[in-house]
Amino acid sequence: MKITNCRQCGLKQFSAFQDCSDDLLNEIFSNKELKQYDKNEIIIQQNDPFRGVFCIQEGTVKVSTIGNKNKEFVLWFAKPGDIIGIDSFINNKSHLFAATAIVSVSACFIPDGDFKELLNRDPSISRKIIKILCDEISSIEGRIASVSQKSIREQFAEMLISIATKNKKSLEANMPISYSIKDLASTIGTTNNYLYKIISDFNDKNVVTILNKKLVIKDFDKLSLIAIGEESVT
Amino acid sequence: MKSTLERSQIPLCEKCKNLNNSSFCILNRTEQERLSQYKTYNVYKKGQVVFYEGNQPQGLYCIYSGKVKIHKLGDDGKDQIVRLAKTGNVIGYRALLSADNYYATATTLENTVICFFPKAVYLNLLMSNSEFSMKTIKMLSGNLRIAEQMITNMAQKQVKERMAGALIYLIDFFGLEEDHATINTVLTRQDIGNIAGTTTETSIRVLSDLNKNRIIKLSGKKIRIQNYNELLRVANISA
Structure with missing residues (x-):
């Protein structure tokens, strides 16, 4: 019960x-x-x-x-x-x-x-x-400022961090994030296709991985750097 | 500047002409007198900063006369206005309420007189007067509504719609002058762009388009509304 x-x-x-x-x-x-x-x-x-x-x-x-x-x-x-x-x-x-x-x-x-x-x-x-x-x-x-000042890619990194750290029960960095692409795209006002591109790029760079349709943050530091636009080009 | 406005010209809170427009109207006479007792004030020139993002709040600001923008400066120097404040509004209260640093910067848009109350006086009132705290909650939830509306527009609308929306926001917030057509505020093209979340260049271009299509009439920094319904349509707001 x-x-x-x-x-x-x-x-x-x-x-x-x-x-x-x-x-x-x-x-x-x-x-x-x-x-x-x-x-x-x-x-x-x-x-x-x-x-x-x-x-x-x-x-x-x-x-x-x-x-x-x-x-x-x-x-x-x-x-x-x-x-x-x-x-x-x-x-x-x-x-x-x-x-x-x-x-x-x-x-x-x-x-x-x-x-x-x-x-x-x-x-x-x-x-x-x-x-x-x-x-x-x-x-x-904060998001209003981000929309006008950051790229979609940076905003998405910021959104992932805020979702991961908002979890009240646990603050584990590698908690899987189980949201549909459509919902994630609707938080930053972008299209599903564009978001797919960003996610696969993050995946290539080992920042996130996709496990059973869930996003898992692999590299918090890198993600934070992307969010503030300080990502190294290498 | 200060000499032009003597202390005697700033009334006590209980006699302030703005009292009925502010959240302090709910306080009883003794509480209002208490505010007066601790109140100081300052005269700001146009473009002067009242408080900076990241600084620690020491008290509450209440606008006696004038206009203020609340804005966040981005890493690359791009500025975004998140809220405007006018006569009778309080600013900087959220940092006080959540015991945080200022989350944004406040800068005057014209010559402005602002009263200041020490932190403890405000927080004590909030603790002791439940009606006042309810009023504060109402004010916050109103601000939340505006912010939610703004983020939705910013994320979904085209720049032209957002610019027209920014003008409508200015009309709603500051009202019109006696001719019932001119927006009762003087903002730079840059500031209007910073409300709509676009560059100064685009702001200038869209305003001049609206001017060309006789939706607005630009004369200097003043903006006259020629065709309000058409402006609503461009903003994609159903009337």
């Missing part, structure tokens, strides 16, 4: 609820539901009305928006411990993004009212939310 008790949740220390007491969480979140999603299943549709937040237990969720000419743009990948929907909660609006499971995902759904009650009862959570929002803005504004 899956964990449905916040007290036993191993992810608590990585999440926004880190500083909340177990008893309080269990009391307030008594209505939470553990939901399962298959690969490619849609968790939130863009413009769905806000009903609650999702706390990811297992798997990876793609958070994306429909941009220009109905092209998808991936804003971020949510990992276990991440919460989806905080900003929709704050603005009390419909979701301005879509969330899709890219592998099998289990997530706790916390209804709107319960989340609100936690905010009222435990002010420490607002400090955490402020921190989360600050980090998200910083990461996006």
